[in-house]
Amino acid sequence: MIGYSVNPGPLMDDFNQRAEIAQRKAFMSIGQGIQEEEILSINRYVSELLELKSDFVSNKMEPEANLVYCIVGSIRAIAFELQMMVFIKKDQMAAAWTNLVRAQTILGPVIRNYPLDNTQGIEGYLQRLLDHERLLFPPMQFFSAGYIIKKAMCSICSSDPDDCDHLKGKLYMGELCCRIIAEADLLEGSSVSNPASKLCRVLAIQTGGKTIDPMTLKETEMISTKDSEPS
């Protein structure tokens, strides 16, 4: 815990308590209304945390601001997991999948930047989300793009990423450093089983004269880009 100006203990204790309460509700048998209420409660907690982070940033307390980023990411992952369950109950499987992928994705930077010693708890939680993927959804096929980057910016300082010292995937004053690709030339698209984004998935397949959603096996409308093409 070197580098903290204030003791992060109470902040962590509060987070642990709230996470425990939320996780008790993250089971399919729990009532939909109870899960929806918990999501709202988490959103309120996140707003409080973002205000706290803003104070830390104003006072240039980087370790504290980074810790809040990790707490926000962890608690939001639980909210996404709850939202996935709510959507499954509403028979909205695509939205359920999106929330599961968001929960998994948001944990990546948290685990990479977690400032305290033990990441076992978060890694165990990520495993739980992977188990959801295997148990609740069929294996899917994904897409991956290859492109030449023409113009990119660092999300922290807006410079060309080649010209600054910020590292993609690291936290700076409570913000995740990303590369913003402003311009690119698309080279190819591939069908892959291990994509960078599980949101780039096959939405419909045509078989036996029918168009099927591979996630639900229900008949669906063919998604065509033709209508959206400029004339």
Next chain:
Amino acid sequence: MDYTVTETDLAGSLKRLKLQMPENLSFLPENIEEADKIGDFIYPDTLTELKKTLRLQQVPVPTLEDTKPQLLGRKSADLFLPSLFIGVGTILSNPNVVSVALNIVSSYVYDFFKGNPGRKTVAIDIFVEQQGDKTVKKITYKGGPEGIKDLANVIKQLEK
């Protein structure tokens, strides 16, 4: 460890492009063997972060050309690293620099995959100039992140 070693005519490729064989540890474009001109060079987009990571740890590794490199982004969960060139000069002037650089690359890979669920595959080509006849051998590695560190031993064996 999942790697292959092949003979490569890097000298011929560089001559065709009117470039000199680098003297130090350098990054090579992934299409060095096929490119018709320097302007066609393409590096994987991980070049930016890896170059920065090495530079911040006092191991500056330049690219082959002075101009801004053209970067290829791949929306894949696999990690494609830029090719490394290890010249005889590097090995003779500072034998430790190769293992130091590979340790930094290995840490970068470990960090990249931390918190990334799913299969973890990393791909890298390493060109090693031979001490005697100055021919160049290419190590092509595609496998788990843990194998990167061990490439130092493969390089050492090639140098003999």
